[in-house]
Amino acid sequence: MSPVTNQYDIIVVGAGPAGALTARTAAENGAKVLIIEEHEKAGTPVYCAEGLSHKGFMDSGLEPVEPLIAQKIHKIKVYVPSGKSISITHKEIEGYCLNREHYDKALADSAEAAGAVMMNFTKVLGVIKKNGVVVGVRAVRDGEEFEIRAPLTIGADGHASIIRRSAGLKRYFDDYGVTAQWTITDLDLEEPDASEIIIGSVVPGAYVWVFPKSKTVANVGLGIRADRSRPAIQVLDDFINSDPRFKGKPRERKTGGICPSTGTLDKIVVDGMMLVGDSAGMVIPLSGAGIHTAIVAGKIAGKVGAEAVNEGNVSAERLFEYHRLFDDAWGKNLRDSKRMLDLADKLTDVEMNKVADMIRQEDILDLVNGRKVIRTIIGIALRDPLFSLRFLSKLL
Ligand SMILES: Cc1cc2nc3c(=O)[nH]c(=O)nc-3n(C[C@H](O)[C@H](O)[C@H](O)COP(=O)(O)OP(=O)(O)OC[C@H]3O[C@@H](n4cnc5c(N)ncnc54)[C@H](O)[C@@H]3O)c2cc1C
Numbered sequence: 001m002s003p004v005t006n007q008y009d010i011i012v013v014g015a016g017p018a019g020a021l022t023a024r025t026a027a028e029n030g031a032k033v034l035i036i037e038e039h040e041k042a043g044t045p046v047y048c049a050e051g052l053s054h055k056g057f058m059d060s061g062l063e064p065v066e067p068l069i070a071q072k073i074h075k076i077k078v079y080v081p082s083g084k085s086i087s088i089t090h091k092e093i094e095g096y097c098l099n100r101e102h103y104d105k106a107l108a109d110s111a112e113a114a115g116a117v118m119m120n121f122t123k124v125l126g127v128i129k130k131n132g133v134v135v136g137v138r139a140v141r142d143g144e145e146f147e148i149r150a151p152l153t154i155g156a157d158g159h160a161s162i163i164r165r166s167a168g169l170k171r172y173f174d175d176y177g178v179t180a181q182w183t184i185t186d187l188d189l190e191e192p193d194a195s196e197i198i199i200g201s202v203v204p205g206a207y208v209w210v211f212p213k214s215k216t217v218a219n220v221g222l223g224i225r226a227d228r229s230r231p232a233i234q235v236l237d238d239f240i241n242s243d244p245r246f247k248g249k250p251r252e253r254k255t256g257g258i259c260p261s262t263g264t265l266d267k268i269v270v271d272g273m274m275l276v277g278d279s280a281g282m283v284i285p286l287s288g289a290g291i292h293t294a295i296v297a298g299k300i301a302g303k304v305g306a307e308a309v310n311e312g313n314v315s316a317e318r319l320f321e322y323h324r325l326f327d328d329a330w331g332k333n334l335r336d337s338k339r340m341l342d343l344a345d346k347l348t349d350v351e352m353n354k355v356a357d358m359i360r361q362e363d364i365l366d367l368v369n370g371r372k373v374i375r376t377i378i379g380i381a382l383r384d385p386l387f388s389l390r391f392l393s394k395l396l
């Protein structure tokens with residue numbers, strides 16, 4: 001295949017939420033955009049528990065209707081090691097369990113509707129550099145290698161990003177969770193509108209999620225950051241077999257993958273290239289959620305990218321505006337969430353149970369969203385002065 005040149009302003013690699021929103025926004029801002037996706041269509045296969053807040057959904061510019069959503073969520077129940085659960089019902093946690101194959105496809109379709117061109121079944125092998133500047137990508141389709149050149153390349157190709165690695169940026173994330181998940185059917189869930197999070201020694205060194213897709217179907221998964229001595233899928237199978245709701249029920253789909261827990265990487269732009277979404281580490285460390293951040297980042301990257309190309313200046317200095325704007329929007333939340341995750345690592349089960357006795361719904365919302373983290377923790381500890389000294393010295 002002969003090289004493709006001068007046809008596009010921007011090459012977006014990956015048609016997940018980050019790539020679709022980047023491509024859509026760049027096209028809306030006048031850029032000629034090519035999206036390259038290695039799979040047959042966006043959203044398939046699914047690597048996700050499919051949870052998204054209502055705010056996140058609305059930020060993506062789509063209507064929360066079937067088949068994009070499977071189930072509305074009105075409650076989150078957090079279980080601590082003692083078995084006690086804390087229920088959170090607040091408009092901030094209202095959201096959906098998605099059908100991600102439909103949701104991602106709809107996002108990609110919206111990018112195409114805005115004028116972006118989709119090239120499926122095409123795997124990018126790495127960036128092309130000229131005098132240190134990224135000027136395009138090498139790709140393979142039907143066994144044939146070829147080059148595509150454009151002023152700006154945007155890596156939206158997930159946590160293992162070949163764009164990031166081939167451009168000479170970070171190869172691996174310093175902190176990450178390994179996940180495994182089954183979609184289980186034939187259930188009879190009591191509260192299909194309630195997502196569950198189970199933390200602590202119920203599953204040692206891990207946390208479990210149960211995200212219902214209906215009364216009869218749920219994504220049941222687990223993430224492990226610390227003790228990786230056993231494969232995540234084995235630990236998950238043990239959990240499923242220990243829970244009478246799930247034991248022996250048909251398992252429809254197995255998935256899993258890596259969730260970066262570092263927050264945004266220090267360097268996500270170089271001359272001629274930007275990273276968006278998981279490829280840039282933009283996952284909320286405490287929850288492992290990355291759809292909403294990918295959407296916000298994509299919208300900023302698409303706009304800044306289109307403007308930079310239009311100005312004929314795709315230097316790292318010019319593209320840094322995107323990093324700065326994303327940091328203004330989400331940087332503090334991600335950093336505080338990472339801090340919260342590191343603090344949670346230090347708690348014993350006994351301490352976690354004690355915190356569960358003292359914590360209030362609004363504290364959990366603040367902590368999960370990375371707001372007022374230190375003030376909230378001190379506030380919780382001070383509810384029991386005897387406990388507070390030991391607890392605070394350990395955490396702070
Ligand atoms: C098990 C699991 C459960 C999760 N649950 C949730 C959840 O409930 N809620 C939430 O918000 N987040 C969740 N996440 C995280 C979420 O899935 C990601 O943060 C989100 O998908 C990031 O979007 P993205 O567009 O950056 O990357 P991706 O969605 O990973 O998209 C990357 C795209 O790039 C394509 N691609 C990759 N390499 C190449 C290449 N070389 N050439 C061409 N194309 C390529 C891929 O095929 C893919 O389409 C979960 C993650 C896992 C692993």
